[in-house]
Amino acid sequence: xxxxxxxxxxxxxxxxxxxxxxxxxxxxxxxxxxxxxxxxxxxxxxxxxxxxxxxxxxxxxxxxxxxxxxxxxxxxxxxxxxxxxxxxxxxxxxxxxxxxxxxxxxxxxxxxxxxxxxxxxxxxxxxxxxxxxxxxxxxxxxxxxxxxxxxxxxxxxxxxxxxxxxxxxxxxxxxxxxxxxx
Numbered sequence: 001x002x003x004x005x006x007x008x009x010x011x012x013x014x015x016x017x018x019x020x021x022x023x024x025x026x027x028x029x030x031x032x033x034x035x036x037x038x039x040x041x042x043x044x045x046x047x048x049x050x051x052x053x054x055x056x057x058x059x060x061x062x063x064x065x066x067x068x069x070x071x072x073x074x075x076x077x078x079x080x081x082x083x084x085x086x087x088x089x090x091x092x093x094x095x096x097x098x099x100x101x102x103x104x105x106x107x108x109x110x111x112x113x114x115x116x117x118x119x120x121x122x123x124x125x126x127x128x129x130x131x132x133x134x135x136x137x138x139x140x141x142x143x144x145x146x147x148x149x150x151x152x153x154x155x156x157x158x159x160x161x162x163x164x165x166x167x168x169x170x171x172x173x174x175x176x177x178x179x180x181x182x
Contacts, residue, residue, distance in 0.1 A: 005036075005039050008035060008039070009032045009035045009036055009039075010032070012031060012035055013027050013028050013031040013032055013035075014028075016031060061172075062085075062087060062088055062091055064171050065088055065092075065131060065171050065174060065176075066088060066091045066092045068169055068171070068176065069088070069092040069094055069129060069131075070092055070093075072129065072178075073092075073094060073128045073129055074128075075093065075094075076095075077094060077127070077128035077129070078094065078095055078096060078097035078125050078126070078127040078128060079092065079094040079095075079096065079097075079127055079128065079129045079130075079131065080096060080097050080098070080122060080127040080129070080130045080131070081096065081101065081130075081131045081133065082103065082130060082131065082132045082133060082134060082143070083103065083104070083131075083132070083133030083134055084102055084103070084104050084133070085131070085133050086101040086102050088131060089101060096127075097121055097122050097124075097125035097126070097127040098117075098118050098121035098122055098125070099121065100114075100117075100118045100121075103118075106118060112147070112150055112151050115144070115147050115151060115153075115154055116151055116153040116154065119153055119154055119156075119157030119158075120153065120157075122157060122161075123157055123160060126179060127179070128178065128179060129176060129177065129178055129179075130161070130165055130176070130177040131174055131175075131176055131177075132174065132175045132176075132177065133173075133174050135173035135174075136175070137167075137175065138162070139161050139162055139165055139167070139175070139177050140158050140159065140161055140162030143158050143161070144158060161177075164179060164180055165177035165178065165179055165180060166178060166180045
């Protein structure tokens with residue numbers, strides 16, 4: 001930014017000085033100062049908001065969940081996030097068991113074959129952990145209800161998840177489920 005500001009402060013007065021009829025001495029004396037003042041004043045709100053930004057970064061809400069995933073899974077384990085928090089997979093460096101890592105568009109716009117593919121991939125890859133961000137105490141509680149009505153695969157998938165995953169942790173309204181050992 002400093003280099004770009006220097007180029008701007010040097011170039012603008014130079015270009016204005018090339019305009020016929022403009023007093024170049026006055027321009028070269030005052031315009032750089034005015035340009036610097038504009039650049040500095042333009043940064044005021046960013047500088048004022050910086051402490052708040054740092055505070056928000058220090059309150060990383062994902063940190064406890066990511067820490068739990070890292071400590072309780074292996075690098076090659078799959079972790080399913082139910083909801084819109086696929087950033088957890090990224091931060092924990094754990095792969096999702098399905099290509100549909102962000103389910104809201106799938107639930108709203110997806111067709112039945114897409115959802116059946118989603119459940120088939122989950123059942124095939126068997127995630128080690130499932131993080132339910134919906135705030136429900138039961139994994140299968142109201143999970144994809146409209147799609148369950150239209151698809152036996154989705155009904156069977158939800159039933160499988162409810163029967164084979166047990167709650168092992170909770171972070172706020174997020175519930176963590178682990179594949180039950182049989």
